[in-house]
Amino acid sequence: MQKQTIPPKKLVTTWRDYLRMAKEEGYNTEDDIVRLPKDLKARHDYMVELGNERADEKRLKRYIKLDRQIKERLAEAKRYFWENDKYMIIPAGTCEELIIEGRTLHHCVGRDDYYMKKMAAGESWILFLRKKENLEKAYYTVEISMKDDRILQYYSEFDRQPNKTTISKVLEKFEQSVKCRHQARITVPGANIA
Template sequence: MQYTTLHKVERYCSQQTTEKQPYFAVMRLWRDYLRFAVRLGYNTKNSFVLFPKRLIQAHDHVADVVQKIEEKELREKMKLENERAKSLLEKYRKIYSWTDGGLSVVVPEDLFSIREEGHTLHHCVANYTQDVADGKTIILFIRRNSELTKPFYTIEVTDESIRQCQGFGHCEQTEEVKNFVDAYEQKVLKPLKLLAQAVS
């Protein structure tokens, strides 16, 4: 609003309105477009920038540019975090890996595989990479022995206790997985917890 008037905004949004994009949807789209434009350093004093002729195309273009920048920044951040996490994951591999029946607990190779796990299973584990790098939490994968590289379930462990175990789209554990997780807690995590208590 520094560079225009409410009347001009109202007229512009009305002109951009279509059957598929009603007035208030256009306003939200324009707001997002401006936020991206400012992020990219565009000159919003310029009326051609402020009021693009084809708002949807302009919005999608700047959104795509911002997404690419953010992905690049995220990859750089992840590289640094991954370096910090390497030795931790190597240590976890010796402690937390386990197989029973047709399932295994697998320690992630790196933080990028945790991110991939979240994308594949449609849950939020990708957001936990910094906590893993900081040693605040442990992320483990449950895999079928016949498909060790295919995401199946994901476990979060804190203080040698399972905080959550989720499959595709946050689905509940199947009976098979529940039995496996219960056995893992008893045979692997409980002894580790007792050891930690004895040492402290």
């Protein structure tokens, strides 16, 4: 117990939770290697993630129809691809991506099918703002209206907005770019009617 990095007040609760999850996963909790892990916090967190992955797999099976509808709208959402020298914005393409984004940044985007349904209906789209130096690392999640290309909300980890001033400016440039491209697409040369 003294070797653990968990505060003493939380140690018993964490250990109890760990043992419960280990048992649910089929581990032999009578075995000392399982029962008394060297790093309780790491094993506890591993069990949480393992359980989350199993739950996500079940959820994704329920979202097959939504996933198909989202993929059918991807051609519309491609207008939201954007980059500058430091950042890239990438439209989400599947329900699984939303689940992973929400879990990674600890916010609600993938908690249920709310945003997935909005994407499938063409109401709004979820975008991933990434730093170009590390495109694989989640940074900000952005929701944009597909009706008027207006940013509805944007959050990073735990629904926070680090570097809000900088990110607001980046998103303003992105919005302007999208609106300019959209206007260029709908401009029709005058017809010669004689």
